[in-house]
Structures are given as C-alpha cells and as structure tokens.
Amino acid sequence: xxxxxxxxxxxxxxxxxxxxxxxxxxxxxxxxxxxxxxxxxxxxxxxxxxxxxxxxxxxxxxxxxxxxxxxxxxxxxxxxxxxxxxxxxxxxxxxxxxxxxxxxxxxxxxxxxxxxxxxxxxxxxxxxxxxxxxxxxxxxxxxxxxxxxxxxxxxxxxxxxxxxxxxxxxxxxxxxxxxxxxxxxxxxxxxxxxxxxxxxxxxxxxxxxxxxxxxxxxxxxxxxxxxxxxxxxxxxxxxxxxxxxx
Amino acid sequence: xxxxxxxxxxxxxxxxxxxxxxxxxxxxxxxxxxxxxxxxxxxxxxxxxxxxxxxxxxxxxxxxxxxxxxxxxxxxxxxxxxxxxxxxxxxxxxxxxxxxxxxxxxxxxxxxxxxxxxxxxxxxxxxxxxxxxxxxxxxxxxxxxxxxxxxxxxxxxxxxxxxxxxxxxxxxxxxxxxxxxxxxxxxxxxxxxxxxxxxxxxxxxxxxxxxxxxxxxxxxxxxxxxxxxxxxxxxxxxxxxxxxxxxxxxxxxxxxxxxxxxxxxxxxxxxxxxxxxxxxxxxxxxxxxxxxxxxxxxxxxxxxxxxxxxxxxxxxxxxxxxxxxxxxxxxxxxxxxxxxxxxxxxxxxxxxxxxxxxxxxxxxxxxxxxxxxxxxxxxxxxxxxxxx
Numbered sequence: 001x002x003x004x005x006x007x008x009x010x011x012x013x014x015x016x017x018x019x020x021x022x023x024x025x026x027x028x029x030x031x032x033x034x035x036x037x038x039x040x041x042x043x044x045x046x047x048x049x050x051x052x053x054x055x056x057x058x059x060x061x062x063x064x065x066x067x068x069x070x071x072x073x074x075x076x077x078x079x080x081x082x083x084x085x086x087x088x089x090x091x092x093x094x095x096x097x098x099x100x101x102x103x104x105x106x107x108x109x110x111x112x113x114x115x116x117x118x119x120x121x122x123x124x125x126x127x128x129x130x131x132x133x134x135x136x137x138x139x140x141x142x143x144x145x146x147x148x149x150x151x152x153x154x155x156x157x158x159x160x161x162x163x164x165x166x167x168x169x170x171x172x173x174x175x176x177x178x179x180x181x182x183x184x185x186x187x188x189x190x191x192x193x194x195x196x197x198x199x200x201x202x203x204x205x206x207x208x209x210x211x212x213x214x215x216x217x218x219x220x221x222x223x224x225x226x227x228x229x230x231x232x233x234x235x236x237x238x239x240x241x242x243x244x245x246x
Numbered sequence: 247x248x249x250x251x252x253x254x255x256x257x258x259x260x261x262x263x264x265x266x267x268x269x270x271x272x273x274x275x276x277x278x279x280x281x282x283x284x285x286x287x288x289x290x291x292x293x294x295x296x297x298x299x300x301x302x303x304x305x306x307x308x309x310x311x312x313x314x315x316x317x318x319x320x321x322x323x324x325x326x327x328x329x330x331x332x333x334x335x336x337x338x339x340x341x342x343x344x345x346x347x348x349x350x351x352x353x354x355x356x357x358x359x360x361x362x363x364x365x366x367x368x369x370x371x372x373x374x375x376x377x378x379x380x381x382x383x384x385x386x387x388x389x390x391x392x393x394x395x396x397x398x399x400x401x402x403x404x405x406x407x408x409x410x411x412x413x414x415x416x417x418x419x420x421x422x423x424x425x426x427x428x429x430x431x432x433x434x435x436x437x438x439x440x441x442x443x444x445x446x447x448x449x450x451x452x453x454x455x456x457x458x459x460x461x462x463x464x465x466x467x468x469x470x471x472x473x474x475x476x477x478x479x480x481x482x483x484x485x486x487x488x489x490x491x492x493x494x495x496x497x498x499x500x501x502x503x504x505x506x507x508x509x510x511x512x513x514x515x516x517x518x519x520x521x522x523x524x525x526x527x528x529x530x531x532x533x534x535x536x537x538x539x540x541x542x543x544x545x546x547x548x549x550x551x552x553x554x555x556x557x558x559x560x561x562x563x564x565x566x567x568x569x570x571x572x573x574x575x576x577x578x579x580x581x582x583x584x585x586x587x588x589x590x591x592x593x594x595x596x597x598x599x600x601x602x603x604x605x606x607x608x609x610x611x612x613x614x615x616x617x618x619x620x621x622x623x624x625x626x627x628x629x630x631x632x633x634x
Contacts, residue, residue, distance in 0.1 A: 099632060
C-alpha cells in the first residue's frame with residue numbers, strides 16, 4: 001500500500017505511511033507504512049492473526065495511541081499536530097468504541113452506562129436520557145435499561161456497549177473483536193445489531209479474526225507483521241485466524 | 247459549569263454506589279474529625295468544669311503562718327483589711343499528740359480514750375466554716391471569763407458515746423474537767439479537727455501550757471484572696487512581713503488558662519495526628535481505588551473524558567468521602583463529648599463553629615489526599631488502561 005490515497009471530501013480517515021514503533025531492544029514495529037482511507041458510511045473489516053498489529057491499527061485510528069511516523073488525518077485534521085486535550089476532544093466528537101470486553105461499569109445500570117459516553121460531550125440531562133433510551137431500543141434492550149451489568153448476559157452487556165457507542169452518534173464506530181468473547185449464535189446477533197443500526201453516514205471499522213464475520217463485510221484490510229494490505233489475501237480460505245489480542 | 251455539575255453528580259453516584267470503598271476511605275476521616283471534635287469538646291467542657299470545681303470557700307480562704315506567736319491584736323489588724331470577712335487563730339496542741347480523755351468529771355470515767363486537741367479562737371470557728379449538730383459555739387466572752395468549755399468533733403463525740411451536748415456533759419482531759427457545749431458536725435477547713443476536741447485559747451493554755459499560736463485562717467470576699475495574701479503579712483507582723491508566709495488559693499483565671507493551654511496542646515497534637523491518619527487513609531484507599539479502576543478510567547478516556555475531567559472526578563469523590571467522614575466524625579465527636587462530660591458530671595460545651603466546620607475540614611482533607619491519586623489517574627493512557 002505504498003500509493004498515497006487521494007483525500008476525498010467523503011473520506012473520514014486518511015492514513016499516509018503511518019507507522020507505530022514501540023521502543024525497546026530491539027524496537028517493535030507494530031505498524032508499518034499503513035496507507036489507506038475510510039470513507040463516510042463505509043463498513044470495513046481488519047483481519048489478521050494474533051499479534052499481527054490489527055489492534056494497534058485500531059488504537060491508532062481511534063486516537064487511543066499515536067503514530068510514530070506518517071500522516072494521519074481525521075476529517076482532514078492532522079492528528080500529529082494536536083495537543084492531548086484536542087485529541088481527546090476529537091476522539092469524543094468523532095469516534096465510538098466497542099471493545100472485545102464490554103467495559104461496562106458494574107455499579108451503573110445499562111442506561112447509565114450508555115449515558116456515560118455522552119457526559120464528556122456536554123449533552124444535557126434530558127437529552128442524554130432520551131438518546132440513551134433510543135440507543136437501548138435500537139439494540140433491543142430497552143426493557144433492561146435499569147439492570148446492572150451483573151444482572152445481564154455477556155451478549156446483552158456487549159449490546160449495551162454497542163448502544164453506548166451508538167448513543168454518541170460518532171462519525172466512525174471502531175469495534176475491536178466485538179464478538180470475541182461470545183458464542184456463535186450471540187456473536188451473529190451482536191454483529192447484526194451493529195450492522196443494522198449503522199446510520200448511513202457512520203463508518204464502521206471492525207477488527208476480527210473470525211473469517212465468517214469478515215466475509216460478510218464489504219471491504220477488508222489484512223494485517224501481517226504490521227503491514228497493511230487491501231483485501232483478505234491469504235486468509236480468504238481460513239475459518240478463523242486465532243487469537244483476538246495483538 | 248454544566249461539566250462541573252455533571253462531575254459532581256458522577257462523584258456522588260460513585261460514592262453512593264460503592265459503599266464498602268466509601269466506608270474504608272471515610273473511616274480515617276471519621277476517626278480524625280471525631281477525635282478532633284471530641285478533644286475540642288472535652289477541652290471546652292473540662293475548662294468549664296475546672297471553673298466550677300473551684301470551690302468558693304477554697305477560693306476565699308487564706309492561711310497565714312507566722313515566724314513567732316501571733317496574737318488576737320495581730321488578727322484584729324488583719325481583719326480590718328478590706329476584703330477580709332473573718333479571721334481567727336488556729337493551732338494544734340502538742341502537735342496533735344492525743345491527750346487522755348474520759349467521759350465524766352473524773353479521769354477514771356466510764357469511757358476512756360485519747361483524742362487530739364485543736365485550739366481555735368472564737369472567730370476562727372466561723373473562718374473554718376464549722377457547723378454544729380448540737381449545742382452552741384463558745385464565744386469571746388467565754389474565753390475572757392476563763393470558762394472551761396470544749397467543742398467535740400463529730401468523730402470524737404461518737405468515740406466518747408456523746409450524741410448531744412444537751413445537759414452540758416463533762417469530760418476529763420488530762421485531769422482537767424471541761425464542759426461540752428457543742429458538737430461540730432462539719433467544717434470546710436481543718437476537717438481533721440472533727441476527730442478530736444476544739445478548745446478556746448484559754449483552755450488550750452490550761453491543758454497544754456504552750457499557747458503559741460502561729461497560724462491564722464482568714465476568709466475573704468470573693469476575688470480578694472490574692473490581694474489579702476499579699477497585704478496580710480504586713481498586718482500580722484509589721485516588723486518582719488517577709489517572715490509571714492501566706493497560702494493563697496490558686497488564681498482561678500490563671501489556673502483555668504493553664505488548664506486550657508495544656509488541653510489545647512493536647513487537642514492540637516491529637517487533632518493533627520487524627521487528621522494525618524485521615525489524610526493517609528483517604529490517600530491510600532484512593533490510590534488503591536485508582537489502581538483497581540484502571541479499565542474504568544481507560545474507558546472514560548476512550549469515550550472522551552480529558553485528563554482534567556478524570557482528575558476532577560477522583561478529587562470530587564475524595565472530597566465527598568471526606569465530607570461524609572467529616573459529618574459522621576463530627577456527630578460521633580458530639581456524642582462522645584456528651585457521654586464523657588455526662589459521665590464526669592460536667593456540662594457538655596461544644597464550639598458550634600467547629601462542629602459545623604468539621605464537614606468542610608473533611609472536604610479539605612479529602613481534596614488534599616485525593617490530589618496525588620487524581621494526578622496518577624489523569625496520567626493513565628486509555629490504551630494501557632484498556633489493555634490491563
């Protein structure tokens with residue numbers, strides 16, 4: 001992926017030669033020369049074996065980690081020149097996250113967990129409540145809104161996490177192995193929830209090692225030893241690529 | 247402003263929803279503020295009790311001791327001082343060595359024993375606050391007319407089997423017959439005299455032959471004791487006033503100030519120790535809490551919480567816990583002070599300003615103790631936290 005993409009007005013994320021190196025002896029190049037873009041409303045899958053660098057790529061995309069080389073732009077804004085505070089604001093404005101673990105706060109109800117994502121956006125109390133309930137309706141859990149995470153199943157918790165991300169109304173939804181901890185049936189339900197509730201202008205990036213899921217996605221990027229390439233490549237015939245964590 | 251309100255609401259939720267963590271965290275502040283309030287309350291109550299315990303009689307009695315024999319004329323000069331209400335001579339016969347006593351006019355009467363004898367001038371009886379259970383006091387006339395009379399202390403009367411002075415029973419003291427004119431039930435000074443006999447100066451002279459009074463007890467008006475203590479020696483012995491010693495009661499104001507000062511020092515030490523414990527407790531539990539909440543902090547950072555918002559949340563939680571600890575601690579302090587004061591028959595006295603300020607003191611401790619963990623929490627990167 002050496003050819004730099006032409007930034008289009010439709011592109012939300014644009015990466016040009018982006019790399020992430022972790023210092024050490026020897027240094028680890030978790031991501032090398034990644035060059036691609038993600039358009040508005042596009043659904044994209046990132047596949048790769050365990051430790052290939054796909055989660056690092058997702059973290060860089062979501063501003064949870066910063067590239068050590070290359071140029072990364074979100075909505076045309078160069079990320080490298082932003083302060084920590086500006087990056088946080090950009091992250092809050094543009095990205096929603098669904099992780100392999102739901103990361104629900106155990107002392108908060110489902111609705112309060114969904115509202116948590118709206119607090120840094122300075123959304124008023126009543127609007128926050130409305131949006132949280134709407135998001136829970138979208139994922140089919142409005143009847144469980146007062147339940148604590150400990151009172152719900154793993155699949156339900158993950159759907160609450162999706163609702164938390166949806167309620168934020170992000171430009172880009174980043175999902176890191178969102179079904180990694182779930183059984184096959186629940187996985188397909190959760191994935192369906194994710195795809196069904198995607199607003200037309202929201203981009204979705206899903207990191208997965210499950211080729212059954214990957215094959216359902218319209219566009220795939222494969223990561224191998226930190227190098228990103230377009231398409232499923234050698235993984236096309238595989239069932240699963242093993243391991244969820246890099 | 248809405249951000250601060252939202253952070254406040256979140257911190258309240260966090261404090262309420264994690265009762266065990268809140269309890270552990272608040273425990274130190276409860277102890278600290280409780281100790282602070284209790285020690286302060288006890289200081290105030292004890293100071294009040296110290297004032298109350300200054301017996302009026304003790305505070306208005308001055309005792310003089312001369313280098314040589316003092317006379318009624320010396321005492322009369324002392325009594326003329328403004329502020330002296332009563333004064334009289336008191337001395338022990340044979341250094342309180344008991345003398346043989348028998349009931350009846352003869353030395354071989356039915357009841358024989360040995361009793362100490364105290365000599366007091368008639369005015370001294372009033373000065374020591376003697377109270378009769380039977381009969382009357384001897385007076386100056388009786389002494390001038392060399393009446394052989396005696397007053398029995400209640401203890402001595404009981405020993406001799408004399409329950410009343412009715413009929414003026416006679417006793418024989420070292421072969422001298424004395425008439426019992428009264429029985430003294432109590433005195434506010436010289437209480438040892440209740441165990442023996444009290445005789446006027448002439449009788450003392452007859453019994454022991456060593457009329458050598460050197461002690462004067464003076465009662466003063468309230469507040470005059472210190473002054474009389476300074477002026478009295480010159481009246482009693484104008485030639486050698488420095489040889490006359492005066493035993494004055496401690497100045498209540500000075501003593502109260504001394505007691506307050508020592509209690510205040512104790513208060514300061516205990517309070518600071520308590521607040522230190524509270525500080526360390528909140529800091530330790532908050533640091534542990536931050537370590538346990540890494541993934542929560544990571545998630546918050548991922549969804550858009552800035553470093554400042556994370557720090558503010560932790561500090562507000564610590565402040566909330568501090569306030570809670572302050573309220574509970576102050577309540578316990580008030581109850582403990584009331585209980586201890588009541589047990590010691592003191593009037594509980596509390597500084598209301600301090601009690602009302604206690605929750606804010608807890609907040610201050612919480613904010614200070616929560617600052618370092620808050621800085622640590624703010625430094626946590628979302629990626630590292632989510633990975634953990």
